[in-house]
Amino acid sequence: MDNLYFEVSFKTSKLVTHTYSTSFSLAVSMLDFEMQKTIYSIYGFVRLTDEIVDTFHEFDKIYLLEKFENDYYDAINYDTNLNPELQSFQSIVKKYKISDGHIQAFLKSMKSDLDKNNYKNKANVDKYIYGSAGVVGLMCLKIFCNGDEKLYKELEDPAMKLGSAFQKVNFLRDLKNDLENLNRRYFPEI
Numbered sequence: 001m002d003n004l005y006f007e008v009s010f011k012t013s014k015l016v017t018h019t020y021s022t023s024f025s026l027a028v029s030m031l032d033f034e035m036q037k038t039i040y041s042i043y044g045f046v047r048l049t050d051e052i053v054d055t056f057h058e059f060d061k062i063y064l065l066e067k068f069e070n071d072y073y074d075a076i077n078y079d080t081n082l083n084p085e086l087q088s089f090q091s092i093v094k095k096y097k098i099s100d101g102h103i104q105a106f107l108k109s110m111k112s113d114l115d116k117n118n119y120k121n122k123a124n125v126d127k128y129i130y131g132s133a134g135v136v137g138l139m140c141l142k143i144f145c146n147g148d149e150k151l152y153k154e155l156e157d158p159a160m161k162l163g164s165a166f167q168k169v170n171f172l173r174d175l176k177n178d179l180e181n182l183n184r185r186y187f188p189e190i
Contacts, residue, residue: 005084006091010037012084013044020047038092038143045072045089046106046136053113054182061114069107096142102135118185125186129164137163 017040018025028039052064068086075081075090092098109131119125137159145152171178171186178184 005087009084009087009091010041013037013040013088016040016044016047016085035143037088038096039140041085041088041092042136042139042143044085048085049107049110053110065107065111065114072103092143096146098139098142102138105131105135107131113182113184117183120188122188125188128186129167130160133163133167133170134160135163137161137166 014036017028021043024043028036028043031039049065049068052061052068056064071081071083072086072090075083075086076093079090079094081087081090093103109128112128112131119128138156140163141152141155141159145155178186
């Protein structure tokens with residue numbers, strides 16, 4: 001495959017990241033260039049998935065999410081995809097051996113946003129947070145450890161906790177929108 005398409009794919013991931021999160025983009029810009037590309041690819045994948053469930057209200061979200069997931073697995077199976085975001089993400093998944101279990105946990109949490117609006121206990125919230133953010137921390141950790149499995153194992157728990165902390169901050173940031181527009185309640189205590 002032409003390297004130009006790979007470059008366009010990674011630039012698309014960077015554009016998605018810069019467009020949706022200036023603070024995260026600034027943090028990523030502190031990393032070396034190769035690491036930036038990989039983190040942008042992860043962010044782009046999770047951001048577009050989240051956009052389907054949070055903002056595509058006039059469309060069949062279930063269909064779009066299933067199609068996005070199927071297109072991702074096509075990209076994995078065929079080493080290519082016409083969606084530049086999926087192209088860059090699948091190449092990172094393969095290069096850094098990111099667990100499909102992490103991707104499935106993430107997709108499961110995103111799917112739960114389509115039909116589960118009220119998390120009634122802490123265990124359900126924790127399960128959601130693990131899939132929506134803990135595994136994203138683990139995906140990034142795979143890149144940061146660059147094949148050092150011993151280091152990955154040592155940092156696995158702190159990476160999940162950091163991802164979970166970011167998710168809880170997002171819950172607080174989005175509290176009004178979650179309650180009023182999406183009818184979601186992630187705080188069973190309230």
